[in-house]
Amino acid sequence: VGQEGKLGWFLPMEKYIDQKAYAADMPQLSSFTAGGHIVGVPFDSSYLVTTVNKPMFAKAGISAMPTTMDEYTTDLQKIKASGVSEAPLNIPFAAAEGLSTYWYQTTQAFGGSVLSAKGKPQFTSPNSGGYKAAEWMVNAIKTGLVPAGNINVSDSQGQQTLMAKGIVASTFGDYAGNVGSLYDVPDTSSVVGSVSYIPTPGVSGLAANVSNPDGIGIPKTAKNPAAAAKFIEWFTSAQNQADFAGASGAAKVMPGYFLPSRLSGLAKLTSAGGLTDGAELTALLKTSKPVFPQGAPVWYPQFSNSVYTNLHAAATGTMTVDAAMKAIAATAKSLSSQ
Helix, strand or coil: CHHHHHHCCECCHHHCCCHHHHHHHCCCHHHHEECCEECCEECCECEEEEEEEHHHHHHCCCCCCCCEHHHHHHHHHHHHHCCCCCCCEECCCCCCHHHHHHHHHHHHHCCCCCECCCCCECCCCCCCHHHHHHHHHHHHHHCCCCCHHHHHCCHHHHHHHHHCCCCCCEEEEEECCHHHHHHCCCCCCCCCCCEEEECCEECCCECCEEECCCEECCECCCCCHHHHHHHHHHHCCHHHHHHHCCCCCHHHCCCCCCECCCHHHHHHHHHCCCCCCHHHHHHHHHCEEECCCCCCCCCHHHHHHHHHHHHHHHHHCCCCHHHHHHHHHHHHHHHHCC
């Protein structure tokens, strides 16, 4: 979004849509705002959530789900100590994008932000949310809360081979929709009916959920912007979104489609019985917010590479968390000053 906004590839959507109406029904619309203009609208909703295997928590004597990071960590330690799971937490430490997004979610949970509006790092202080998030993640694998093999496990691998097989009890930064599309599917899971979403724990209470939806906009080269806007209105309608996600059967499903970006679309999908834990997902969507409120910087790919490369190195023990944070910050400072 940052790159598209800066380069001016897309027309400002606020000229073609009812911005207030869209914002009220699409909590993630702000993800596509750059330079004060809406460069697109979300046609699906993708956001990070916390999933737990409740029977595994119960076996460890845990009945109330955690609402703070301290409670969450203590519960994981109980699960490990009780022998329910040797290493109960899934964190994808492979040097890949999934590690970056997991850190963004954990940073938000610790009350921090990643970059300022001008692209400056907000995680260099040991008291910052980003620094604490990195410490928490690295400490989790060093103390055995995370399987040692996760050092080379990607996000999807961890979800499919650990969470879906009951080897771990929780994924802090999981993907919305995974309960219905993965964990409750007998062909891919041995924990059907056991995994649930919980409101994301934070420092002193519940935290927001990091959003990363896909969007659609009107290219500046469009010959008929008004017609394009009408198409987008139809394409992103509540009924179409619900149908893309399976509300009206397989014939109307869009392969690879996540969840509706409209609250009204989620409501239609839930009422049609096509969304597991629909009420919970709707509540989590309402509290989702972008990692970069001003839009991702044009140099985001290089920044993310630095994030996951250095966090991976810290997890392997080849560098300290402090060194990793300084290296990532140096990358951000260099890129933002260009």
